[in-house]
Amino acid sequence: MRLAGVGKRYGLAGRWLLTGVDLELPGGASVAIEGTNGSGKSTLLRLIAGVSRPSRGTITQLPPVVGYVPDRFPVDRMSPDAYLAHLGRIRGLPADDARRAGRRWLEEFAFVGDPEGPMRALSKGNAQKVALAQALLVPPDLLVLDEPWSGLDAEAGETLSRIVDDVARQGATAVFTYHGAARCRSTVSYALTDGRLHPTPGRRTSGAGAVVDVVLRGEAARPIEWARVTGVVRVVASACDVRIAVRPEASDRLLLHALSNGWSVLEVRSWVP
Amino acid sequence: MGALMRYRAATVAHGQRYLAPVLLFGIALCVLTINDQGPLTGSYGVAAGSLLLTTCWLTTTILNLEDPARRAVSAVAAGGSGRVLSAELLLALSSGVVLAAVGLVFPIVAGHHVWSGVDVVAGAVAELTAVLTGTAVGVTTSRLVLPRPGFSLLTALIVVIVLLVAPDLPPVHSTLATLSGSDDARDQLVPLGRDLLIAAVVFAFCVAGTRAVAIRRD
Numbered sequence: 001m002r003l004a005g006v007g008k009r010y011g012l013a014g015r016w017l018l019t020g021v022d023l024e025l026p027g028g029a030s031v032a033i034e035g036t037n038g039s040g041k042s043t044l045l046r047l048i049a050g051v052s053r054p055s056r057g058t059i060t061q062l063p064p065v066v067g068y069v070p071d072r073f074p075v076d077r078m079s080p081d082a083y084l085a086h087l088g089r090i091r092g093l094p095a096d097d098a099r100r101a102g103r104r105w106l107e108e109f110a111f112v113g114d115p116e117g118p119m120r121a122l123s124k125g126n127a128q129k130v131a132l133a134q135a136l137l138v139p140p141d142l143l144v145l146d147e148p149w150s151g152l153d154a155e156a157g158e159t160l161s162r163i164v165d166d167v168a169r170q171g172a173t174a175v176f177t178y179h180g181a182a183r184c185r186s187t188v189s190y191a192l193t194d195g196r197l198h199p200t201p202g203r204r205t206s207g208a209g210a211v212v213d214v215v216l217r218g219e220a221a222r223p224i225e226w227a228r229v230t231g232v233v234r235v236v237a238s239a240c241d242v243r244i245a246v247r248p249e250a251s252d253r254l255l256l257h258a259l260s261n262g263w264s265v266l267e268v269r270s271w272v273p
Numbered sequence: 274m275g276a277l278m279r280y281r282a283a284t285v286a287h288g289q290r291y292l293a294p295v296l297l298f299g300i301a302l303c304v305l306t307i308n309d310q311g312p313l314t315g316s317y318g319v320a321a322g323s324l325l326l327t328t329c330w331l332t333t334t335i336l337n338l339e340d341p342a343r344r345a346v347s348a349v350a351a352g353g354s355g356r357v358l359s360a361e362l363l364l365a366l367s368s369g370v371v372l373a374a375v376g377l378v379f380p381i382v383a384g385h386h387v388w389s390g391v392d393v394v395a396g397a398v399a400e401l402t403a404v405l406t407g408t409a410v411g412v413t414t415s416r417l418v419l420p421r422p423g424f425s426l427l428t429a430l431i432v433v434i435v436l437l438v439a440p441d442l443p444p445v446h447s448t449l450a451t452l453s454g455s456d457d458a459r460d461q462l463v464p465l466g467r468d469l470l471i472a473a474v475v476f477a478f479c480v481a482g483t484r485a486v487a488i489r490r491d
Contacts, residue, residue: 010490051345052491053353074340086283089276090350129385134346157417 001025001048001142001173006057007195008043017043019195020057025142028187030168031175034200035192041177042071042146044192048175049144063142063173065091067135071146071177073127075119080106080130083119090136098137102189105133108163109156124151132160143167145176213269214244214249214258228253241266277351277360280414281335285364288338294330298323298372302379309384313462316384317396318452320376324403325410326433327372332365332436333429341416354491358484360487362412376400395458398465399448405472406436406445409479417487444468444475 003023017040049068109129120194190197226235231250236243301323304318348354419425436445448468
């Protein structure tokens with residue numbers, strides 16, 4: 001799928017939200033789009049999902065099955081079960097398969113709440129899980145997620161990151177927006193400023209300069225002078241946690257050392273700055 | 274399309290906003306046709322007039338029900354916003370046809386008329402005209418074209434009133450005039466058929482216009 005010179009404004013007198021977006025979305029990629037509030041991320045995602053049409057420029061080769069999660073998912077009296085069954089049928093699944101697929105994705109995201117009660121009664125995070133489930137009922141060729149991590153708890157956030165990875169690994173394309181800390185390992189990332197996309201350095205899991213970011217907590221642990229441990233690149237200590245960047249080849253030894261001294265591992269992540 | 278219609282029917286049922294227009298039609302039919310005497314086509318005129326207002330209101334209700342963000346999700350799932358609109362229009366038209374069927378049978382049961390099959394055919398044509406025109410007005414005054422609810426309601430009301438009272442304005446007022454104008458339904462069939470044709474053209478025109486505006490606005 002490709003966007004060429006895409007511009008968008010609402011109404012004839014509207015401000016140009018996007019001025020000239022060129023974007024190639026190859027299969028197997030997970031594409032992150034970063035931008036401040038009001039930078040036009042949601043507008044760009046609506047164009048990519050085929051919800052709205054560009055005011056100028058062209059979008060070609062929109063894949064057949066698209067999953068779309070808007071930044072805000074309005075809820076009503078319908079139950080998650082019924083909603084997902086309806087959406088599955090709209091996508092061409094037989095009624096039973098649609099219901100099963102809905103339940104499966106809700107379980108996958110550890111949905112808490114009454115799947116037969118009104119969606120109106122759900123918390124923001126649980127409503128977001130319904131929104132995500134609906135986009136995944138049929139394996140999408142293109143998954144478009146607008147601020148998908150907002151409102152999700154840590155565990156569901158991890159599940160979503162894994163699903164985005166899986167989608168890309170299976171040859172489909174995932175596009176998502178975020179602002180602030182990235183929750184996902186994207187293969188390509190862009191910043192949206194002044195209505196245009198600018199490539200930002202990608203994050204890979206290996207290569208020159210790669211580190212493993214480790215977060216440890218040691219309330220009752222033996223103190224260690226982290227900066228002197230082999231392979232440690234950087235240490236940032238806060239009140240109770242310490243964040244250590246360590247070279248990948250030395251990370252396992254560091255973790256072993258930390259654990260054997262009573263430290264607790266909070267986070268381990270591959271990172272290319 | 275079937276799945277989309279079922280989904281929309283379910284959201285309509287959950288929302289319960291369909292009740293007001295349907296009740297309005299039921300009450301108008303009861304009050305204005307019970308114990309009616311004289312030609313049956315006179316009662317059908319009343320039914321057609323009420324149907325115009327009811328189907329207009331019902332269509333707007335169906336089209337405005339889903340929040341735009343959720344509508345976008347449905348459109349992506351369905352493979353295009355045009356399919357969502359088509360499903361909504363089919364739902365609006367089929368509910369209009371069901372109401373029209375009630376509007377055909379009820380005056381026979383509840384009134385005192387000497388009637389023939391031709392009267393019923395004339396009534397059916399007239400009520401279909403009202404359903405098509407009402408749906409057309411409803412779609413053009415829906416959120417897709419007029420996003421501000423107050424303005425939308427006012428426009429719909431004015432258009433419906435003009436259609437009902439402007440002398441000999443096709444397709445609705447001319448239909449009502451035809452129904453009350455002659456005692457023999459056989460003389461009415463040709464002008465009623467012409468009005469139905471006009472209503473179909475108006476409907477197609479309104480739907481195409483709405484679609485064009487909705488695409489521009491998305």
